[in-house]
Amino acid sequence: xxxxxxxxxxxxxxxxxxxxxxxxxxxxxxxxxxxxxxxxxxxxxxxxxxxxxxxxxxxxxxxxxxxxxxxxxxxxxxxxxxxxxxxxxxxxxxxxxxxxxxxxxxxxxxxxxxxxxxxxxxxxxxxxxxxxxxxxxxxxxxxxxxxxxxxxxxxxxxxxxxxxxxxxxxxxxxxxxxxxxxxxxxxxxxxxxxxxxxxxxxxxxxxxxxxxxxxxxxxxxxxxxxxxxxxxxxxxxxxxxxxxxxxxxxxxxxxxxxxxxxxxxxxxxxxxxxxxxxxxxxxxxxxxxxxxxxxxxxxxxxxxxxxxxxxxxxxxxxxxxxxxxxxxxxxxxxxxxxxxxxxxxxxxxxxxxxxxxxxxxxxxxxxxxxxxxxxxxxxxxxxxxxxxxxxxxx
Numbered sequence: 532x533x534x535x536x537x538x539x540x541x542x543x544x545x546x547x548x549x550x551x552x553x554x555x556x557x558x559x560x561x562x563x564x565x566x567x568x569x570x571x572x573x574x575x576x577x578x579x580x581x582x583x584x585x586x587x588x589x590x591x592x593x594x595x596x597x598x599x600x601x602x603x604x605x606x607x608x609x610x611x612x613x614x615x616x617x618x619x620x621x622x623x624x625x626x627x628x629x630x631x632x633x634x635x636x637x638x639x640x641x642x643x644x645x646x647x648x649x650x651x652x653x654x655x656x657x658x659x660x661x662x663x664x665x666x667x668x669x670x671x672x673x674x675x676x677x678x679x680x681x682x683x684x685x686x687x688x689x690x691x692x693x694x695x696x697x698x699x700x701x702x703x704x705x706x707x708x709x710x711x712x713x714x715x716x717x718x719x720x721x722x723x724x725x726x727x728x729x730x731x732x733x734x735x736x737x738x739x740x741x742x743x744x745x746x747x748x749x750x751x752x753x754x755x756x757x758x759x760x761x762x763x764x765x766x767x768x769x770x771x772x773x774x775x776x777x778x779x780x781x782x783x784x785x786x787x788x789x790x791x792x793x794x795x796x797x798x799x800x801x802x803x804x805x806x807x808x809x810x811x812x813x814x815x816x817x818x819x820x821x822x823x824x825x826x827x828x829x830x831x832x833x834x835x836x837x838x839x840x841x842x843x844x845x846x847x848x849x850x851x852x853x854x855x856x857x858x859x860x861x862x863x864x865x866x867x868x869x870x871x872x873x874x875x876x877x878x879x880x881x882x883x884x885x886x887x888x889x890x891x892x893x894x895x896x897x898x899x900x901x902x903x904x905x906x907x908x909x910x911x912x913x914x915x916x917x918x919x920x921x922x923x924x925x
Contacts, residue, residue: 560619568620571745581623592630599650606846610787617791621895622745633660640765658703663693680709699749722770731756742894786838786859789867796874834863854916861909864899
C-alpha cells in the first residue's frame with residue numbers, strides 16, 4: 532500500500548493501486564461501517580465496529596511509514612481511505628484522520644527513538660493518537676497557549692487545559708502543545724507526547740454535538756503531568772512550527788472527509804430520485820431536479836480533484852502546499868455543506884427525518900467547515916499565500 536513509485540502522480544486519474552485501495556476500503560465500509568452508522572449517531576457512541584474492521588485491514592493509520600511497521604500509504608492513498616470511510620460514516624473517518632493529525636508532528640519532527648516507539652505503537656494498533664492544540668482561549672488564535680511545560684531536572688511538568696480534542700479518552704497518545712517560554716509567543720511553544728496513563732491526565736465530559744457524534748470530543752486536563760525529557764517533539768520552541776506544518780498536510784484529510792460525505796449524500800439522493808414516484812413518474816424525470824443533481828455532481832467532482840491535487844503536493848512537500856491544503860479544505864467543506872443540504876431537499880420531508888441518512892450527513896458535514904481552522908481562517912491563509920506569490924504556477 533505504498534502508493535506509486537513516483538510521487539509526482541497525476542491527480543486526473545488514479546493508478547491501479549489507488550483504485551484497488553478504494554475498492555478494498557469501500558468493501559469494508561459496506562460490510563462493517565455503513566450498517567452501524569445510524570446507531571453510532573443515534574447513541575453518540577464510539578464506532579467500535581469500524582475501529583476493529585479498519586485495524587484488522589491496516590486502514591486505521593495508513594500513513595505510518597513501513598519502517599515503523601505501518602502500511603506506508605502515500606498522501607493520496609490516505610485521502611482515499613478517509614474519503615471512502617466518510618462516504619459511509621464521518622464519525623468513523625475520524626479514526627484514520629485523527630491518528631494522522633496526532634502522530635504527524637512526531638513523524639515530521641520527532642527523534643528516531645520517538646518515532647520507533649510511538650509510530651510503531653500506532654501502527655500495531657496499541658492506541659490511537661490525538662492532537663491537543665486548541666484551548667478555551669486559543670481557537671483560531673492558536674498562539675495564545677496557556678498550557679505550560681516547565682523543566683524539572685530531566686523531566687517536563689505540564690499544566691493546562693486542552694479543548695475540542697477529537698477522540699480524547701479513546702486515544703492512548705496525545706501530541707500536546709505547551710508554552711515553554713511565554714515571552715517568545717509562537718517561538719516559545721514546544722510539542723510533547725503525553726500518554727493517557729500518565730499521572731495527572733484526566734478528561735472532561737463528552738461534548739453534546741450537532742454531528743460526528745460517534746467521535747468523542749472532550750477536554751483534556753493536565754495537572755502536574757510529569758513526562759520524561761525525551762518526549763519532547765523536536766527542539767524547544769519548535770512546537771508551533773510543527774503544529775502549522777502538520778495542519779498544512781492534515782487539512783487535506785478534512786477535505787477528503789468533506790468529499791466523502793458529499794459523495795455519500797449524492798449517491799443516496801440519486802437513488803431516491805430514481806425510485807420516488809410523483810405524478811406517475813420518477814421525480815428524477817423533472818428537469819428542475821436534474822439541474823440540482825447535476826450541480827451536486829459537478830461540485831463534488833471539482834472538490835475531489837482539488838483535494839487530490841492537494842494530496843499530491845502534500846506527498847511531495849511542495850512550497851504551495853499551504854495554499855492547496857487551505858483551499859482544498861475550504862472548498863470541499865463548503866461543497867459538502869451545500870450538497871448534503873441539497874440532498875435533504877431532494878428527499879423533501881423524508882430527508883428531514885432521521886429515518887433517512889441525509890440529515891445525518893448534513894449535520895456531520897458542518898464540522899468540516901470549522902475544525903482544523905474555520906473556513907474564514909482558510910481564506911486568510913490563502914490570501915496571504917497569494918499575496919506573497921507562494922502559489923501554483925499552473
